[in-house]
Amino acid sequence: MTMLTERELKKKSVQYRKDILRIIKESGSGHTGGDLSSIDILNVLYNRVLRVTPENFQNSDRDYYIQSKGHCAEALFVVLADRGFFPKEELNTLNKFGSHFIGHPTRKVNGVEQNTGALGHGLAFAVGVALAAKQDRKDYRAFALMGDGELAEGSNWEAGMTAAHYRLDNLVAIVDRNGLQITGSTEDVCQLEPLGEKFASFGFAVRECDGNDIAELVHTFGAVPFVPGKPSLVLAKTRKGKGISFMDNVAKWHHGVPNDDEYSRAIAELDEAESELA
Amino acid sequence: MEKPKANLEVFASTLLELAHQDSNLLVVTSDSRGSGKLAPFGKAVPGQIVEVGIAEQNLVGVAAGLAAAGKTVFAVSPACFVTARSLEQIKNDICYSDRPVKVVGISAGVSYGALGSTHHSLHDFAALRAIHNVTIVAPADNFETREAVLAVAKTEVPVYLRFGKKAMPNLSRPAEEFELGKASLVRQGTALTFIASGETVAPASDAAELLAKEGVECRVLSMHTIKPLDEAAVLSAASETGGVITVEEHSVHGGLGEACAALLLQAGKCVPFKIVGFPDEYTVTGGQVEIFKHYGIDGAGLANTARSVLPKR
Numbered sequence: 026m027t028m029l030t031e032r033e034l035k036k037k038s039v040q041y042r043k044d045i046l047r048i049i050k051e052s053g054s055g056h057t058g059g060d061l062s063s064i065d066i067l068n069v070l071y072n073r074v075l076r077v078t079p080e081n082f083q084n085s086d087r088d089y090y091i092q093s094k095g096h097c098a099e100a101l102f103v104v105l106a107d108r109g110f111f112p113k114e115e116l117n118t119l120n121k122f123g124s125h126f127i128g129h130p131t132r133k134v135n136g137v138e139q140n141t142g143a144l145g146h147g148l149a150f151a152v153g154v155a156l157a158a159k160q161d162r163k164d165y166r167a168f169a170l171m172g173d174g175e176l177a178e179g180s181n182w183e184a185g186m187t188a189a190h191y192r193l194d195n196l197v198a199i200v201d202r203n204g205l206q207i208t209g210s211t212e213d214v215c216q217l218e219p220l221g222e223k224f225a226s227f228g229f230a231v232r233e234c235d236g237n238d239i240a241e242l243v244h245t246f247g248a249v250p251f252v253p254g255k256p257s258l259v260l261a262k263t264r265k266g267k268g269i270s271f272m273d274n275v276a277k278w279h280h281g282v283p284n285d286d287e288y289s290r291a292i293a294e295l296d297e298a299e300s301e302l303a
Numbered sequence: 304m305e306k307p308k309a310n311l312e313v314f315a316s317t318l319l320e321l322a323h324q325d326s327n328l329l330v331v332t333s334d335s336r337g338s339g340k341l342a343p344f345g346k347a348v349p350g351q352i353v354e355v356g357i358a359e360q361n362l363v364g365v366a367a368g369l370a371a372a373g374k375t376v377f378a379v380s381p382a383c384f385v386t387a388r389s390l391e392q393i394k395n396d397i398c399y400s401d402r403p404v405k406v407v408g409i410s411a412g413v414s415y416g417a418l419g420s421t422h423h424s425l426h427d428f429a430a431l432r433a434i435h436n437v438t439i440v441a442p443a444d445n446f447e448t449r450e451a452v453l454a455v456a457k458t459e460v461p462v463y464l465r466f467g468k469k470a471m472p473n474l475s476r477p478a479e480e481f482e483l484g485k486a487s488l489v490r491q492g493t494a495l496t497f498i499a500s501g502e503t504v505a506p507a508s509d510a511a512e513l514l515a516k517e518g519v520e521c522r523v524l525s526m527h528t529i530k531p532l533d534e535a536a537v538l539s540a541a542s543e544t545g546g547v548i549t550v551e552e553h554s555v556h557g558g559l560g561e562a563c564a565a566l567l568l569q570a571g572k573c574v575p576f577k578i579v580g581f582p583d584e585y586t587v588t589g590g591q592v593e594i595f596k597h598y599g600i601d602g603a604g605l606a607n608t609a610r611s612v613l614p615k616r
Contacts, residue, residue, distance in 0.1 A: 153368020
């Protein structure tokens with residue numbers, strides 16, 4: 026993999042945000058807020074961390090990325106297109122009748138490991154993958170991205186116990202901790218804090234980072250496994266709608282679709298961010 | 304003749320045989336190795352059993368991940384839990400995602416008769432029949448169980464395999480043949496056909512024996528594969544015999560009986576027909592044999608049902 030510099034990664038994040046907004050605007054549907062909170066994580070994973078490419082995707086020793094928060098499919102599709110898993114034009118079919126590019130990841134899209142969408146499924150699947158690697162004495166890893174709202178699903182905690190029990194230090198669980206879910210603040214809906222302590226008590230080695238800061242993400246993912254013999258948990262503090270001022274940390278953008286004016290303003294902000302990186 | 308064993312025991316011993324041949328085969332359990340008769344498996348091949356604790360959703364999710372990474376996986380848990388609590392994992396992680404996990408529902412139906420409805424699985428055929436991409440198998444006896452385990456281990460499709468824990472004598476049948484998706488002929492006859500599945504094939508066979516003494520020769524089919532249904536065998540039964548009685552250790556709603564009824568009606572075959580199973584009520588509790596008898600799923604009860612279905616002579 027060509028090692029992109031942090032500046033290049035930042036440029037990618039701006040481009041990805043533009044792509045996300047464009048396909049959501051065109052299709053009329055998507056999970057804008059979470060796409061924007063998680064896109065920097067996906068960027069760093071696919072461009073810097075994961076040992077997975079279109080060429081090795083069928084190989085049994087690739088790294089696995091599982092998007093448990095399946096509703097942020099647009100972010101995943103945009104990154105997979107950029108990484109060459111399919112032609113970028115295919116993104117234009119998002120949510121169109123008969124398209125494989127639907128509102129949640131499916132294996133019909135090249136590069137997608139597992140069909141997700143119902144919450145609380147990705148971590149258990151990733152535990153299975155990581156366990157298989159351990160059994161076969163292979164060094165591939167499983168990464169699972171979860172939303173914070175979905176952590177109310179008990180199945181995550183079942184899977185967490187199994188991860189620690191089998192000492193799966195080849196498992197990296199990531200929480201996109203943007204603090205908002207469809208109804209409002211996660212702490213008002215069903216209190217998650219102290220979230221890091223909860224995962225630590227379940228046997229995870231926990232590290233917090235700014236999940237919208239490329240340098241911090243590179244540094245954090247570069248350090249996995251944080252503790253040999255323990256699964257890693259990256260508590261990525263993010264902001265829903267990150268990168269667009271009027272979407273930033275606003276719950277209604279969970280699945281808000283920009284109108285023409287909002288779209289123009291958003292793209293203008295991203296153009297400016299791009300020029301600052303030039 | 305070998306002493307009859309529970310189908311469960313045959314499952315466990317067959318699986319151990321397979322595990323010795325294939326180190327890639329794994330069993331995943333939810334604190335169910337004892338009830339699954341898998342303790343000897345765990346001792347013999349400890350590296351091939353994965354325990355997840357009492358966490359059925361996790362059982363199925365982890366099994367899907369293991370299968371995705373190339374393992375041949377049998378996920379074993381009581382049928383009542385694995386097909387209810389983890390139905391979403393079966394639907395999404397296995398069937399929708401096309402992961403060829405073999406979900407094994409042990410102590411199915413009313414095997415845990417006296418433990419009450421929490422431990423009964425009379426809904427599982429109905430729930431799973433409505434989900435795309437799963438083969439549903441309920442073997443009748445030790446022979447079918449062994450054949451079914453060998454067959455599903457080789458398939459690349461999601462499977463739900465269910466059986467009980469009662470000792471099941473091997474049925475005598477014209478030919479010991481087994482093929483997934485194809486009904487197995489247990490007894491030939493033309494008066495009517497019992498289409499039964501799982502542990503109800505034996506009482507259906509008993510009923511046919513009783514009726515034969517009255518000169519009424521009934522056909523008995525073991526419909527071990529509930530889905531995909533052997534449509535040809537059902538249609539032939541309707542064409543070649545005087546009626547059809549379906550028998551299942553399941554609710555009368557959504558199981559084998561309704562599958563056959565829908566097939567026959569849509570094929571324009573209106574023949575004398577009866578679904579025998581568990582009525583839509585709070586199921587009585589007790590031993591499995593007593594419960595079967597209560598609902599007419601024994602030789603005498605099924606013979607009576609047959610007499611009511613057969614045209615009066």
